[in-house]
Amino acid sequence: MPQGRERITIVGASLAGYWAAETLRRDGFEGAISLIGDEAHEPYDRPPLSKKYLAGDVERDRVDLGNAEKLAALDLDLRLGQRATGLDVAARTLEVDRVAEPFDGLIIATGARCRTLPGTDGVAGVHTLRTVDDADAVRTAMDAGARRMVVVGAGFIGAEVASTAVGRGLAVTMVEALEAPFGRVLGVEMGAVLADVHRSHGVDLRTGVGVDEVLTGPDGGVGTRVVGVRLADGSEVACDLLVAGIGVIPNVDWLEGSGLEVADGVVCDETCLAAPGVVAAGDVARWTNARYGESMRVEHWDNAVQQGVHAARRLLQSDEEAQPFTPVPWFWSDQYDRKVQLAGRTHPDAEVRVVTGSVDEHRFVTYYGLGGRFLGALGMNRPRHVMQSKGLLEQDASWDEALAFAADWD
Numbered sequence: 001m002p003q004g005r006e007r008i009t010i011v012g013a014s015l016a017g018y019w020a021a022e023t024l025r026r027d028g029f030e031g032a033i034s035l036i037g038d039e040a041h042e043p044y045d046r047p048p049l050s051k052k053y054l055a056g057d058v059e060r061d062r063v064d065l066g067n068a069e070k071l072a073a074l075d076l077d078l079r080l081g082q083r084a085t086g087l088d089v090a091a092r093t094l095e096v097d098r099v100a101e102p103f104d105g106l107i108i109a110t111g112a113r114c115r116t117l118p119g120t121d122g123v124a125g126v127h128t129l130r131t132v133d134d135a136d137a138v139r140t141a142m143d144a145g146a147r148r149m150v151v152v153g154a155g156f157i158g159a160e161v162a163s164t165a166v167g168r169g170l171a172v173t174m175v176e177a178l179e180a181p182f183g184r185v186l187g188v189e190m191g192a193v194l195a196d197v198h199r200s201h202g203v204d205l206r207t208g209v210g211v212d213e214v215l216t217g218p219d220g221g222v223g224t225r226v227v228g229v230r231l232a233d234g235s236e237v238a239c240d241l242l243v244a245g246i247g248v249i250p251n252v253d254w255l256e257g258s259g260l261e262v263a264d265g266v267v268c269d270e271t272c273l274a275a276p277g278v279v280a281a282g283d284v285a286r287w288t289n290a291r292y293g294e295s296m297r298v299e300h301w302d303n304a305v306q307q308g309v310h311a312a313r314r315l316l317q318s319d320e321e322a323q324p325f326t327p328v329p330w331f332w333s334d335q336y337d338r339k340v341q342l343a344g345r346t347h348p349d350a351e352v353r354v355v356t357g358s359v360d361e362h363r364f365v366t367y368y369g370l371g372g373r374f375l376g377a378l379g380m381n382r383p384r385h386v387m388q389s390k391g392l393l394e395q396d397a398s399w400d401e402a403l404a405f406a407a408d409w410d
């Protein structure tokens with residue numbers, strides 16, 4: 001371990017921050033660890049917020065990360081409801097709620113926040129979904145009898161909210177500006193399969209059309225409330241609840257003037273180091289993934305966990321001991337009774353081949369390949385096959401090797 005690292009501060013008390021703290025202790029760090037988070041809640045998990053928690057199928061205690069005993073065992077200086085407001089890397093000081101404090105090592109895990117629809121601030125019935133408070137607000141609106149939901153953006157969060165709302169009996173219209181929902185992530189062909197899944201569950205999916213205006217009416221004499229949206233093709237859709245799932249912005253504003261390089265995330269080297277004694281992890285981190293020779297920022301659960309672990313270790317290692325962080329990205333999404341998983345990546349020019357199962361039955365694995373290289377595997381209700389494919393991707397299997405492997409499945 002580098003000399004003199006006695007006090008490590010983690011900013012962001014969520015998934016990456018929690019795993020970083022856990023790793024420091026597991027790897028024997030005995031110094032002080034401050035875990036600072038601007039939310040009022042102890043660390044919790046976000047995936048259930050658009051799925052079982054939103055549906056009302058699980059309660060608050062089921063989304064906590066760890067439990068009270070585990071947290072206590074980590075012996076943290078846990079500071080909730082406090083915000084990092086500035087950083088001076090050269091002086092080794094962090095500013096928390098405008099008061100400067102020293103650190104020896106710093107882990108930046110401030111994640112990301114939702115983009116919002118312009119002009120909708122304070123409009124009742126308009127929501128985004130990032131925090132448990134956001135989920136509570138949408139859940140409360142559904143409990144109170146909301147009937148018609150518009151989901152803006154057919155990305156994974158929007159699609160999960162649509163699926164949960166359908167399960168709760170709401171009429172859902174999902175609006176996506178791109179021609180194919182999920183097209184950017186899965187490619188047009190597989191995006192169309194997911195579109196079919198939603199339509200077959202009764203979602204009115206409008207693609208290739210944006211929202212021009214959020215329509216509002218009076219809200220019981222105080223303020224305004226959403227009553228619908230006007231789309232770019234002139235059509236109007238009525239609703240009493242709107243959820244915007246239009247992407248996120250990394251939380252880096254507080255790092256202005258810190259001395260760190262910020263470019264759509266905290267820029268790190270291959271080992272997750274942003275500056276001597278400063279690392280970043282999770283949705284906020286942009287690092288060079290040596291596996292692909294590319295700078296990337298990944299917004300998935302598994303990445304936040306693995307990078308939290310890696311970044312914490314990096315802080316305890318010397319430059320000579322440091323290892324590059326080279327994951328194959330992986331995520332899952334639950335929509336209706338389908339589990340969608342993507343291991344690796346896609347590419348607009350990739351060959352797309354169904355290697356097992358049936359697209360029409362919404363149970364299959366598709367491989368993506370380009371230039372003889374195996375790029376990624378998309379699965380619907382085929383978790384075992386996707387995880388086996390992830391193993392192949394980690395071994396840098398060729399396209400032919402991957403196809404030969406999958407040929408044994410049927």
Ligand SMILES: Cc1cc2nc3c(=O)[nH]c(=O)nc-3n(C[C@H](O)[C@H](O)[C@H](O)COP(=O)(O)OP(=O)(O)OC[C@H]3O[C@@H](n4cnc5c(N)ncnc54)[C@H](O)[C@@H]3O)c2cc1C
Binds near residue numbers: 050
């Ligand atoms: C509703 C939802 C469903 C999801 N479902 C899936 C899924 O099914 N599969 C999947 O792979 N991924 C899923 N994800 C993504 C996954 O949850 C994220 O990738 C993960 O939460 C990222 O963790 P993080 O710790 O990097 O950032 P975050 O979870 O965003 O946490 C960052 C924390 O830092 C705090 N913070 C920000 N700025 C400051 C500051 N200046 N000072 C102090 N604290 C600060 C934030 O308030 C937040 O608490 C989902 C995300 C959401 C929102």
